[in-house]
Amino acid sequence: MDAEFSDLGPIWLVGCGNMAGAMLKRWLDAGLPPERVTVIRPSGVSPAKGVRTVRQVPRGEAPPRVLLLGVKPQKLGEVADSVAAAIGGETMLVSILAGVELATLSARFSKAGAVVRAMPNTPVALGRGVVALYGEVGSRKKELEALMRPLGLVEWAANEEQFGQMAALAGCGPAFLFRFIDAVAAAGTALGLPADQALRLATAMVDGAAGLAAGSDESPAVLADRVASPGGMTRKGLDVLDDGAALRDLLTRTLAAADRRGREMAAETR
Numbered sequence: 001m002d003a004e005f006s007d008l009g010p011i012w013l014v015g016c017g018n019m020a021g022a023m024l025k026r027w028l029d030a031g032l033p034p035e036r037v038t039v040i041r042p043s044g045v046s047p048a049k050g051v052r053t054v055r056q057v058p059r060g061e062a063p064p065r066v067l068l069l070g071v072k073p074q075k076l077g078e079v080a081d082s083v084a085a086a087i088g089g090e091t092m093l094v095s096i097l098a099g100v101e102l103a104t105l106s107a108r109f110s111k112a113g114a115v116v117r118a119m120p121n122t123p124v125a126l127g128r129g130v131v132a133l134y135g136e137v138g139s140r141k142k143e144l145e146a147l148m149r150p151l152g153l154v155e156w157a158a159n160e161e162q163f164g165q166m167a168a169l170a171g172c173g174p175a176f177l178f179r180f181i182d183a184v185a186a187a188g189t190a191l192g193l194p195a196d197q198a199l200r201l202a203t204a205m206v207d208g209a210a211g212l213a214a215g216s217d218e219s220p221a222v223l224a225d226r227v228a229s230p231g232g233m234t235r236k237g238l239d240v241l242d243d244g245a246a247l248r249d250l251l252t253r254t255l256a257a258a259d260r261r262g263r264e265m266a267a268e269t270r
Protein backbone atom coordinates (compact mmCIF):
# COMPACT_ATOMS: atom_id res chain seq x y z
CA MET A 1 0.00 0.00 0.00
CA ASP A 2 1.30 3.49 -0.80
CA ALA A 3 2.32 5.74 2.10
CA GLU A 4 -0.45 8.20 1.14
CA PHE A 5 -3.10 5.77 2.23
CA SER A 6 -1.50 4.05 5.21
CA ASP A 7 -3.30 6.27 7.77
CA LEU A 8 -6.55 6.54 5.88
CA GLY A 9 -9.58 4.98 7.56
CA PRO A 10 -12.80 3.96 5.81
CA ILE A 11 -13.80 6.20 2.92
CA TRP A 12 -17.36 6.43 1.65
CA LEU A 13 -18.25 7.81 -1.77
CA VAL A 14 -21.82 9.06 -1.99
CA GLY A 15 -22.28 9.06 -5.75
CA CYS A 16 -19.69 7.46 -8.02
CA GLY A 17 -20.33 8.74 -11.53
CA ASN A 18 -18.01 10.44 -14.00
CA MET A 19 -16.10 12.49 -11.46
CA ALA A 20 -16.04 10.54 -8.20
CA GLY A 21 -15.54 7.40 -10.31
CA ALA A 22 -12.44 8.97 -11.91
CA MET A 23 -11.06 9.84 -8.46
CA LEU A 24 -11.72 6.32 -7.19
CA LYS A 25 -10.07 4.76 -10.22
CA ARG A 26 -6.88 6.69 -9.56
CA TRP A 27 -6.94 5.99 -5.82
CA LEU A 28 -7.26 2.27 -6.46
CA ASP A 29 -4.55 2.37 -9.14
CA ALA A 30 -2.34 4.22 -6.65
CA GLY A 31 -2.75 1.54 -4.02
CA LEU A 32 -5.82 2.38 -1.94
CA PRO A 33 -7.07 -0.97 -0.65
CA PRO A 34 -10.57 -1.50 -2.15
CA GLU A 35 -11.88 -2.95 1.10
CA ARG A 36 -11.49 0.48 2.71
CA VAL A 37 -14.02 1.93 0.25
CA THR A 38 -17.80 1.98 0.34
CA VAL A 39 -19.64 3.32 -2.69
CA ILE A 40 -23.22 4.48 -2.30
CA ARG A 41 -25.17 4.81 -5.53
CA PRO A 42 -28.79 4.03 -6.46
CA SER A 43 -27.80 1.73 -9.34
CA GLY A 44 -25.78 -0.47 -6.97
CA VAL A 45 -23.26 -1.06 -9.77
CA SER A 46 -19.85 -1.91 -8.34
CA PRO A 47 -17.13 0.39 -9.71
CA ALA A 48 -14.33 -2.09 -8.98
CA LYS A 49 -13.61 -5.49 -7.51
CA GLY A 50 -13.48 -5.52 -3.72
CA VAL A 51 -15.28 -2.21 -3.25
CA ARG A 52 -18.38 -2.53 -1.06
CA THR A 53 -21.24 -1.06 -3.07
CA VAL A 54 -24.65 -0.26 -1.58
CA ARG A 55 -27.72 1.56 -2.83
CA GLN A 56 -28.31 3.74 0.22
CA VAL A 57 -26.20 5.40 2.89
CA PRO A 58 -25.61 2.71 5.55
CA ARG A 59 -27.31 3.26 8.89
CA GLY A 60 -26.05 2.27 12.33
CA GLU A 61 -22.41 1.86 11.23
CA ALA A 62 -19.30 3.59 12.58
CA PRO A 63 -18.92 6.94 10.79
CA PRO A 64 -16.37 6.95 7.96
CA ARG A 65 -13.06 8.78 8.27
CA VAL A 66 -13.66 10.49 4.90
CA LEU A 67 -16.96 10.95 3.11
CA LEU A 68 -16.74 12.17 -0.48
CA LEU A 69 -19.94 13.77 -1.65
CA GLY A 70 -20.05 13.14 -5.40
CA VAL A 71 -23.68 13.53 -6.47
CA LYS A 72 -25.01 16.26 -8.77
CA PRO A 73 -25.57 19.53 -6.90
CA GLN A 74 -29.32 19.18 -7.54
CA LYS A 75 -29.29 15.90 -5.56
CA LEU A 76 -27.85 17.41 -2.39
CA GLY A 77 -31.26 17.69 -0.75
CA GLU A 78 -31.99 14.05 -1.57
CA VAL A 79 -28.90 12.69 0.22
CA ALA A 80 -28.27 15.32 2.90
CA ASP A 81 -30.34 13.83 5.74
CA SER A 82 -28.98 10.30 5.43
CA VAL A 83 -25.41 11.57 5.09
CA ALA A 84 -25.82 13.88 8.09
CA ALA A 85 -27.09 10.94 10.15
CA ALA A 86 -24.15 8.71 9.17
CA ILE A 87 -21.21 11.03 9.84
CA GLY A 88 -19.48 11.94 13.11
CA GLY A 89 -16.75 14.11 14.55
CA GLU A 90 -14.11 11.83 13.03
CA THR A 91 -15.54 12.37 9.54
CA MET A 92 -13.94 14.75 7.07
CA LEU A 93 -16.63 15.61 4.54
CA VAL A 94 -15.20 16.40 1.12
CA SER A 95 -17.67 17.88 -1.36
CA ILE A 96 -16.94 18.00 -5.07
CA LEU A 97 -20.30 19.63 -5.80
CA ALA A 98 -19.91 22.65 -8.05
CA GLY A 99 -21.55 25.80 -6.78
CA VAL A 100 -22.48 24.59 -3.29
CA GLU A 101 -20.80 26.87 -0.78
CA LEU A 102 -18.87 25.84 2.30
CA ALA A 103 -21.35 27.60 4.60
CA THR A 104 -24.23 25.61 3.05
CA LEU A 105 -22.32 22.35 3.53
CA SER A 106 -21.20 23.20 7.07
CA ALA A 107 -24.79 24.00 8.05
CA ARG A 108 -26.11 20.75 6.58
CA PHE A 109 -23.29 18.59 7.97
CA SER A 110 -22.62 20.26 11.30
CA LYS A 111 -21.58 16.97 12.96
CA ALA A 112 -18.59 16.53 10.62
CA GLY A 113 -15.18 17.14 12.16
CA ALA A 114 -14.08 18.96 9.00
CA VAL A 115 -15.81 20.12 5.84
CA VAL A 116 -13.90 20.96 2.69
CA ARG A 117 -14.68 21.68 -0.94
CA ALA A 118 -12.62 19.97 -3.61
CA MET A 119 -12.82 20.69 -7.30
CA PRO A 120 -11.18 17.91 -9.32
CA ASN A 121 -11.21 17.38 -13.05
CA THR A 122 -11.59 14.17 -15.03
CA PRO A 123 -7.86 13.75 -15.90
CA VAL A 124 -7.39 12.77 -12.23
CA ALA A 125 -8.21 9.28 -13.51
CA LEU A 126 -4.64 9.28 -14.93
CA GLY A 127 -3.11 11.04 -11.93
CA ARG A 128 -2.69 14.07 -14.20
CA GLY A 129 -5.63 16.14 -13.04
CA VAL A 130 -6.03 19.24 -10.93
CA VAL A 131 -7.70 19.41 -7.52
CA ALA A 132 -8.57 22.80 -6.08
CA LEU A 133 -9.28 22.81 -2.34
CA TYR A 134 -11.10 25.26 -0.09
CA GLY A 135 -12.06 24.94 3.56
CA GLU A 136 -10.85 24.78 7.13
CA VAL A 137 -9.60 21.30 7.90
CA GLY A 138 -7.25 22.12 10.80
CA SER A 139 -5.17 19.13 11.83
CA ARG A 140 -6.52 17.02 8.95
CA LYS A 141 -4.76 19.12 6.27
CA LYS A 142 -1.87 16.70 5.72
CA GLU A 143 -4.23 13.72 5.53
CA LEU A 144 -6.41 15.51 2.97
CA GLU A 145 -3.44 16.55 0.85
CA ALA A 146 -2.03 13.01 0.97
CA LEU A 147 -5.36 11.69 -0.30
CA MET A 148 -5.51 14.23 -3.14
CA ARG A 149 -1.86 14.13 -4.19
CA PRO A 150 -2.07 10.94 -6.30
CA LEU A 151 -4.74 12.69 -8.41
CA GLY A 152 -2.44 15.39 -9.79
CA LEU A 153 -1.76 19.05 -9.04
CA VAL A 154 -3.30 20.09 -5.71
CA GLU A 155 -3.84 23.80 -5.06
CA TRP A 156 -5.59 25.60 -2.21
CA ALA A 157 -7.87 28.53 -2.97
CA ALA A 158 -7.30 31.67 -0.90
CA ASN A 159 -11.05 32.28 -0.70
CA GLU A 160 -14.29 30.85 -2.04
CA GLU A 161 -14.51 33.30 -4.91
CA GLN A 162 -11.12 32.10 -6.09
CA PHE A 163 -12.24 28.48 -5.66
CA GLY A 164 -15.06 29.17 -8.12
CA GLN A 165 -12.61 30.70 -10.56
CA MET A 166 -10.35 27.65 -10.25
CA ALA A 167 -13.39 25.47 -10.93
CA ALA A 168 -14.17 27.42 -14.11
CA LEU A 169 -10.59 27.05 -15.35
CA ALA A 170 -9.55 23.56 -14.27
CA GLY A 171 -12.77 21.75 -13.33
CA CYS A 172 -14.59 22.69 -16.53
CA GLY A 173 -11.38 23.12 -18.54
CA PRO A 174 -11.08 19.58 -19.92
CA ALA A 175 -14.40 20.05 -21.71
CA PHE A 176 -13.12 23.26 -23.29
CA LEU A 177 -9.94 21.51 -24.39
CA PHE A 178 -11.90 18.60 -25.86
CA ARG A 179 -13.80 21.16 -27.93
CA PHE A 180 -10.48 22.63 -29.03
CA ILE A 181 -9.27 19.20 -30.15
CA ASP A 182 -12.50 18.71 -32.09
CA ALA A 183 -12.14 22.13 -33.68
CA VAL A 184 -8.52 21.49 -34.73
CA ALA A 185 -9.57 18.14 -36.19
CA ALA A 186 -12.48 19.74 -38.06
CA ALA A 187 -10.13 22.43 -39.38
CA GLY A 188 -7.72 19.73 -40.57
CA THR A 189 -10.57 17.94 -42.28
CA ALA A 190 -11.54 21.22 -43.96
CA LEU A 191 -8.00 21.40 -45.34
CA GLY A 192 -8.50 17.99 -46.92
CA LEU A 193 -7.30 15.40 -44.37
CA PRO A 194 -9.41 12.30 -43.69
CA ALA A 195 -11.51 12.99 -40.55
CA ASP A 196 -10.19 10.04 -38.53
CA GLN A 197 -6.60 10.93 -39.29
CA ALA A 198 -7.19 14.61 -38.45
CA LEU A 199 -8.61 13.62 -35.04
CA ARG A 200 -5.66 11.32 -34.32
CA LEU A 201 -3.20 14.05 -35.23
CA ALA A 202 -5.04 16.73 -33.25
CA THR A 203 -5.21 14.57 -30.13
CA ALA A 204 -1.57 13.50 -30.25
CA MET A 205 -0.47 17.05 -31.00
CA VAL A 206 -2.33 18.47 -27.98
CA ASP A 207 -1.03 15.69 -25.72
CA GLY A 208 2.57 16.26 -26.79
CA ALA A 209 2.42 20.05 -26.70
CA ALA A 210 0.78 20.04 -23.24
CA GLY A 211 3.50 17.71 -21.98
CA LEU A 212 6.15 20.01 -23.41
CA ALA A 213 4.61 23.07 -21.76
CA ALA A 214 4.22 21.23 -18.44
CA GLY A 215 7.86 20.12 -18.48
CA SER A 216 9.38 23.40 -19.62
CA ASP A 217 10.64 26.43 -17.66
CA GLU A 218 9.80 28.60 -20.65
CA SER A 219 6.49 30.40 -21.03
CA PRO A 220 3.96 29.16 -23.59
CA ALA A 221 4.64 32.34 -25.54
CA VAL A 222 8.35 31.43 -25.89
CA LEU A 223 7.47 27.86 -26.84
CA ALA A 224 5.11 29.22 -29.52
CA ASP A 225 7.86 31.44 -30.90
CA ARG A 226 10.12 28.40 -31.17
CA VAL A 227 7.58 26.78 -33.46
CA ALA A 228 7.05 29.89 -35.55
CA SER A 229 9.97 30.32 -37.94
CA PRO A 230 10.30 33.88 -39.22
CA GLY A 231 8.44 34.17 -42.49
CA GLY A 232 7.14 30.63 -42.09
CA MET A 233 3.82 28.84 -41.86
CA THR A 234 3.09 29.04 -38.11
CA ARG A 235 3.34 32.84 -37.90
CA LYS A 236 0.56 33.19 -40.45
CA GLY A 237 -1.63 30.92 -38.30
CA LEU A 238 -0.75 32.75 -35.07
CA ASP A 239 -1.64 36.02 -36.76
CA VAL A 240 -5.21 34.73 -37.11
CA LEU A 241 -5.46 33.60 -33.45
CA ASP A 242 -3.86 36.82 -32.20
CA ASP A 243 -5.86 39.21 -34.36
CA GLY A 244 -7.90 41.29 -31.91
CA ALA A 245 -6.78 38.78 -29.23
CA ALA A 246 -9.43 36.51 -30.76
CA LEU A 247 -8.56 33.30 -28.91
CA ARG A 248 -7.89 35.04 -25.61
CA ASP A 249 -11.17 36.93 -25.86
CA LEU A 250 -13.08 33.74 -26.65
CA LEU A 251 -11.61 31.95 -23.63
CA THR A 252 -12.11 34.94 -21.35
CA ARG A 253 -15.79 34.86 -22.20
CA THR A 254 -15.89 31.07 -21.87
CA LEU A 255 -14.42 31.00 -18.35
CA ALA A 256 -16.47 34.02 -17.28
CA ALA A 257 -19.68 32.24 -18.33
CA ALA A 258 -18.73 29.12 -16.36
CA ASP A 259 -17.73 31.16 -13.31
CA ARG A 260 -21.00 33.13 -13.49
CA ARG A 261 -23.00 29.89 -13.54
CA GLY A 262 -21.12 28.66 -10.47
CA ARG A 263 -22.14 31.80 -8.59
CA GLU A 264 -25.75 31.37 -9.73
CA MET A 265 -25.73 27.76 -8.50
CA ALA A 266 -24.38 28.92 -5.13
CA ALA A 267 -27.25 31.39 -4.83
CA GLU A 268 -29.76 28.67 -5.74
CA THR A 269 -28.47 26.26 -3.05
CA ARG A 270 -27.78 28.86 -0.33
Ligand SMILES: NC(=O)C1=CN([C@@H]2O[C@H](COP(=O)(O)OP(=O)(O)OC[C@H]3O[C@@H](n4cnc5c(N)ncnc54)[C@H](OP(=O)(O)O)[C@@H]3O)[C@@H](O)[C@H]2O)C=CC1
Pocket: 014, 015, 016, 017, 018, 019, 020, 021, 040, 041, 042, 043, 044, 045, 070, 071, 072, 073, 075, 078, 079, 096, 097, 098, 119, 120, 121, 122, 171, 172
Ligand atom coordinates in the same frame (compact mmCIF):
# COMPACT_ATOMS: atom_id res chain seq x y z
N1 LIG B 1 -17.88 15.73 -14.31
C1 LIG B 1 -16.88 16.55 -13.99
O1 LIG B 1 -15.94 16.74 -14.77
C2 LIG B 1 -16.88 17.24 -12.66
C3 LIG B 1 -17.94 17.13 -11.80
N2 LIG B 1 -17.90 17.73 -10.57
C4 LIG B 1 -19.02 17.56 -9.64
O2 LIG B 1 -19.15 16.18 -9.42
C5 LIG B 1 -20.52 15.91 -9.12
C6 LIG B 1 -20.97 14.69 -9.91
O3 LIG B 1 -20.86 14.95 -11.28
P1 LIG B 1 -20.72 13.75 -12.31
O4 LIG B 1 -19.84 12.70 -11.73
O5 LIG B 1 -20.34 14.37 -13.59
O6 LIG B 1 -22.21 13.21 -12.33
P2 LIG B 1 -22.75 11.75 -12.68
O7 LIG B 1 -24.16 11.91 -13.10
O8 LIG B 1 -21.80 11.04 -13.58
O9 LIG B 1 -22.71 11.00 -11.26
C7 LIG B 1 -23.66 11.24 -10.27
C8 LIG B 1 -23.61 10.12 -9.29
O10 LIG B 1 -24.57 10.37 -8.27
C9 LIG B 1 -25.21 9.16 -7.98
N3 LIG B 1 -26.49 9.43 -7.31
C10 LIG B 1 -27.64 9.94 -7.83
N4 LIG B 1 -28.59 10.00 -6.86
C11 LIG B 1 -28.01 9.53 -5.73
C12 LIG B 1 -28.49 9.30 -4.41
N5 LIG B 1 -29.72 9.61 -4.05
N6 LIG B 1 -27.63 8.78 -3.50
C13 LIG B 1 -26.36 8.46 -3.83
N7 LIG B 1 -25.86 8.64 -5.09
C14 LIG B 1 -26.69 9.16 -6.01
C15 LIG B 1 -25.34 8.44 -9.30
O11 LIG B 1 -25.56 7.07 -9.04
P3 LIG B 1 -25.61 5.95 -10.20
O12 LIG B 1 -24.20 5.86 -10.71
O13 LIG B 1 -26.04 4.74 -9.47
O14 LIG B 1 -26.57 6.46 -11.22
C16 LIG B 1 -23.96 8.75 -9.87
O15 LIG B 1 -23.01 7.79 -9.43
C17 LIG B 1 -21.31 17.17 -9.41
O16 LIG B 1 -21.71 17.75 -8.21
C18 LIG B 1 -20.36 18.04 -10.16
O17 LIG B 1 -20.53 19.40 -9.88
C19 LIG B 1 -16.81 18.45 -10.15
C20 LIG B 1 -15.74 18.59 -10.96
C21 LIG B 1 -15.69 18.05 -12.31
Ligand SMILES: O=C(O)[C@@H]1CCC=N1
Pocket: 098, 167, 171, 172
Ligand atom coordinates in the same frame (compact mmCIF):
# COMPACT_ATOMS: atom_id res chain seq x y z
O1 LIG C 1 -20.20 21.39 -15.19
C1 LIG C 1 -20.18 21.36 -13.96
O2 LIG C 1 -21.03 21.97 -13.31
C2 LIG C 1 -19.09 20.62 -13.25
C3 LIG C 1 -18.19 21.54 -12.50
C4 LIG C 1 -16.85 21.41 -13.11
C5 LIG C 1 -17.02 20.43 -14.17
N1 LIG C 1 -18.23 19.97 -14.19
